[in-house]
């Protein structure tokens with residue numbers, strides 16, 4: 032007995048270490064078996080990421096939102112170009128910068144003298160959708176997710192294009208998705224659900240917006256002729272009689288600028304650059320092409336007596352790339368948006384009378400830039416990962432950046448609520464007296 036005790040005493044440390052290693056190895060083997068068994072039994076549900084540290088917290092009672100005190104703008108803007116990268120926060124911009132030319136590359140965004148941070152929550156959710164966020168930008172009021180141009184009680188909210196029309200301004204809306212999508216729709220329509228595309232397209236057509244460019248021909252055609260309208264109305268026919276309808280980039284290039292009609296350009300059945308419709312791509316304009324057209328058209332209206340113009344141009348599919356968790360898609364869409372932003376900035380620098388505001392409605396995908404290896408930060412590869420869902424991501428509640436250049440840009444600094452962006456745009460404009468439409 033003593034001999035055994037002495038043996039144990041002498042080799043205690045070795046025994047403990049050996050036991051620990053054995054136990055750890057056994058635990059790891061069991062763990063991998065368990066995980067394997069679990070994975071086989073219940074596959075990881077789509078839309079969930081299970082291997083991250085998550086905390087579910089009840090937030091403190093919400094305070095009432097107070098409007099940010101703005102600096103009164105002395106040198107007013109004649110025109111505003113608002114560019115919205117749907118689903119684009121700092122991580123989307125940073126990823127594009129890295130993919131385009133490494134960490135020292137500079138994008139259009141980096142050339143703005145003024146930048147700030149925008150909080151994006153909606154009336155009823157910390158994580159907004161595009162409809163409520165775009166309504167905040169178009170009306171200066173919070174609303175519920177999914178709602179366009181109405182408040183949480185479904186009361187009508189006058190939007191920016193309607194307001195400035197009464198002061199003699201002209202507006203254009205541009206999108207690379209269906210033109211009835213939430214962001215452009217918030218500047219021309221008033222519906223309690225963004226899915227009511229029959230109503231949205233009709234309201235957009237009947238609105239005071241003089242130039243509407245994007246995709247979505249099917250939203251103007253009834254189902255019986257291959258469209259998506261449930262109400263059976265051939266709105267495309269109505270557009271042909273009330274507007275100039277453009278359907279290809281050649282129509283855009285060949286447009287007779289003497290013509291004084293409203294313009295609707297529908298360059299694809301659904302969204303632009305649809306991967307399922309490659310034959311149509313060569314007929315479609317880029318965001319920059321559409322922006323150049325809208326600027327040229329608006330300047331013509333200014334010459335003919337309008338006080339100024341407002342253009343909203345959306346890089347719609349940055350958001351879809353985030354939902355799809357697809358970095359190559361994101362790169363392509365960011366490139367298109369970056370080009371349009373650069374063109375807007377170039378125009379504003381040349382004209383010196385135009386405020387350019389670049390922002391986003393929310394972040395999409397929980398995009399992270401990580402080292403490729405946790406033990407080797409200097410490895411040549413960089414890991415881009417989407418962190419809101421496997422296969423199909425969601426929006427997140429992180430703030431988005433805002434960049435501004437030109438008269439009135441001084442208010443787009445510090446932290447703004449998304450509703451403040453509207454008020455800062457209105458403060459920037461030289462509205463003058465309510466002179467009525469410049470088209471009568």
Ligand SMILES: [Zn+2]
Pocket residue numbers: 117118160161162350392393
């Ligand atoms: Zn969005």
